[in-house]
Amino acid sequence: MMALVKLADLCAKTGEAHGTTRGLAKLMGVSQQTASRYLIELEGLGLISRSRAPEGERIGITEEGSKELAALYASLRDFLERPKAELVLEGRLFTGLGEGAYYISQGGYRRQFVERLGFDPYPGTMNLRLDGRGRARRMLLDRIDPIMIEGFSDGSRGFGPVKCYRAIVEDRIEGAVLVAMRSHYGDDVIEVIAPIGLREALGLRDGQTVRIRVPPASNPPRPSA
Amino acid sequence: MMALVKLADLCAKTGEAHGTTRGLAKLMGVSQQTASRYLIELEGLGLISRSRAPEGERIGITEEGSKELAALYASLRDFLERPKAELVLEGRLFTGLGEGAYYISQGGYRRQFVERLGFDPYPGTMNLRLDGRGRARRMLLDRIDPIMIEGFSDGSRGFGPVKCYRAIVEDRIEGAVLVAMRSHYGDDVIEVIAPIGLREALGLRDGQTVRIRVPPASNPPRPSA
DNA sequence: ATTACTAGGAATCGAGTAG
């Protein structure tokens, strides 16, 4: 694989590489014998084509070889071009009507919080009213992979799905921003949950400005394997 | 290296991978022992960071690791996104004043043609006047790597540098398109040379339309190593 | 000069297993 990549490097300019096994070996950082073996193996796999030339050899990468490289390229792109910058939201703390506590205490939500966020939320949400800049930035949340909390019904009524984004409150406490798919608040409000009571832990009062950092990778700390 | 790529795959979605060495091993197609060794080695190289978690382990790719991957990504891009399509130019044959023959017969040019194009040009150029579509396409020549023929002086006068592009004339004869950096012709004319006389070989007469294919890779068949 | 074979040493892998 890496040998194929090195050859692709040498083919990048013209579509084919020219040279002796010794020269290629030097460029690839291996011995002449190894370069020769690489060429034999890659040709056997149908990933490159070779044609003898008096001055050395012409090596081209076949369609199949390009496919191999393209697959590698694609997987690197997925990693490298994923959103990188974290999102910082600032808003003023205000007291709601306590519906937040009602909702997140529902077993159907709570079980999913524990499973997908990794913590059992303190029974209450912190409501923040975003300033103008914050409202603009909130749009950027869409570019981050949400942790989905599914809707459910408890028999008497239904509860809608909720998107969560891992968040760090005031640089100290790890929690999550909730975005209800059909919120009772407007676009200028975000709700934040955490394993502990944020107001008490941080000594916050209504009207204070609170800073939330949403890292670009917001998925849960559980095994992907 | 490939181990780092595999890990990057697993980190693509969230920025970090979670799991046990056994699980990671399975995803990477190696044994648990090898996965463990990979992690130790990559961490030693500073390419990844690890943090133990009760459910397994959290693995992130460091800035330095990302740089490694970005370098690999860039070299793949150079190969995969190099221009692929060939350029087809069509124009009507006309007879010039014979200056073409004078220029390419100069030893200073001729030696370079032999060395860089791999043939000794027939002493004469074929002049083609491009149609409207051809003029538009000619611009695309700039996207192809030229074979540079350097300017020189023979004592009495100077000769400017010339760009060459390998070309196939009427699908039959391999030659080259010349683009003089300071041409005596306008932008609607191209000059073509080949090892043999094109008019005679192809039975062409003034006014006929001639088709030239310029492949995307136009460098010479000599050792790059 | 090449390319590529052989042979032996070096690096790598994974089964077993300790902590």
Added chain:
DNA sequence: TCTACTCGATTCCTAGTAA
């Protein structure tokens, strides 16, 4: 369970060299 060690098996690399 987990991670990571030892160690024999295997793979891989290169020096020497044939063609």
